[in-house]
Amino acid sequence: MSITGFLTDSTLCIGCKACEVACKEWNGVEADGYDWSGYSYDNTGAVGASTWRHVKFVEQTPVPGFGGNAGELASWTFSSDVCKHCENAGCLEACPTGSIVRTEFGGVYIQPDICNGCGYCVSSCPFGVVERNQKDGRAFKCTFCYDRQKVGLQPACAKACPTESIKFGELDQLRLRAQERLEELHSRGMEDATLYDPLDSSVGGTHAIFILRGDPRTFNLPPSPDVPTIYLKKSWTSSAIAGALLLGGTLLAFWAENKNGRRRNAR
């Protein structure tokens, strides 16, 4: 099986939210209600237990020619966010039940029949993707349409995207396509186009990569995400020192008292 990935090209996204709708319909994810976040036309603000694809609406002050807009209009960038399916996934490492597994396609998948809702993955995700559904009790996130991929279909969001802003395919191929696309964008004067793929972080790259314009932080993408397992070594070292101190201190305290007591008795 080949390792698959998402390449989400925000320069092609028109903010239609077809990916959100397709994801909800295919996966039977509950509705988020009709609330607006108040931040542009964004409903939910972030991915979560009931939002496995989330279109970000970034309004910026007018820059003549930015994105081909007329000079007096605010520039508007959209980007469809999703679980990053990290190479070193914090949620997968943290899961104490083995519910979260790596699929044969390289995706990170929560097996809903095993998850017992301990919530440790929620605090271990450096991208704030996994969330516990308070009504259901279990943790949920993008499944990378594992069921569809198993029968050779592309994920629902990629299939529904009308502009091919969401591209699905072999990860290696997508990385090459992303470089080609970046060169094309740069040659067209969009010098600020970048690829978000944190290969040099402890996360070790992601299986969902993004073409963006400007700083990734504008899209709530951390410049250098860390997988929490990097803290294990120093934390367990501290635990071992604490255990040794407790053992040594207790032995010393009772031994000294014993000695004093015997001396007192002898007198």
Add this chain to the structure above:
Amino acid sequence: MSETVPDASGPHARELNLKDSKSERLNSQNSIDLERERRLEEIRRAAERHGQLQVDGARAAGAPFPQANPENGYYQIPLLKEPSWTWEIPLYLFVGGAAGAAGVVGAIADYTGADRELVKHARWIAAAGSVLSPPLLIADLGRPERFLAMLRVFKPKSAMSVGVWTLLGFSTAAAATAFAAFLSDRYGPSLPLRVLENAGQAASLAFGLPFSNYTGVLIGATAIPVWNCNAAELPLHFGASGLGAAVGLMDLMGDRKSGALQALALGAAVFETWEGFSIERRSDPALDPLKHGTSGLITRTGGVLSGPVPLILRTMSLFGSKKRSSSLRRLAAASSVAGSLITRIAWINAGHVSARNYKLPLRIRN
């Protein structure tokens, strides 16, 4: 429906007054903000020409919501999710920490031939903790009926998996020790009971050492900034907090003559005092939830009750009459126990506050 009559003290009046004072200030300064005046003219011209405004007026200056940009992130919406844990977890951190330390103290006290009552008290605290801990952890699960799913794997890289197995080992051992000791006291000693008691005690000691402080690793190895920036400090901190609580409980149960317990409690209080100073001294912005706001107040309360207060009271109890010394020790013990519980609540609460900080995970400097 009654008509609202604007009265002199209503919000409209205040707004009017505000405007008056503003124009007064303008007049008094005898100068007009030319740029803002030009902006008004621009709006008027645009309205005349197009019949509607198409100029850059979508976001008024001083609009109450932030923009999405590299300084604000995505509209200042936090990247991280808040921990989904409920009140059971800080209580478990307290109970488990005290029980683990009591298991160690009880075993060592028994091996060194300390007072029988003291050993018994330590064992009872360990046993009570081992009975209370699993229900607390199970109650926090989103699907409590599936708690056994934790026992289908052992994952060394998951602090929670290691912790669950440690808890299982400790709980079994501590409960068995207390149970065997209870049966021997009641029906007389016998070989099987002595074997169970000794094996249980040895296992309580072995599992108690990691069990008393692993919760520091549990929250340290996460994506929450205030927790992971203390990954190396938390196990020591929680270990000292657990020891303070265990010894405090034993003092309250009547072991106030033991010099060994006094020494251990002083050690824990010294460490907790140092830990408090070290947190206050470091100037990492990730530590802000431990210093500022309500979360900071809770942390400092827990810190003062676990560190300086018992330290001073116990030092005072070293001098003076036996009766005064005993009551000072009782006060110090109560302070340590309360401090340990509040410290655990404070750390979990600080984690929530930390997760709401949009700047830290995006590495945005203030």
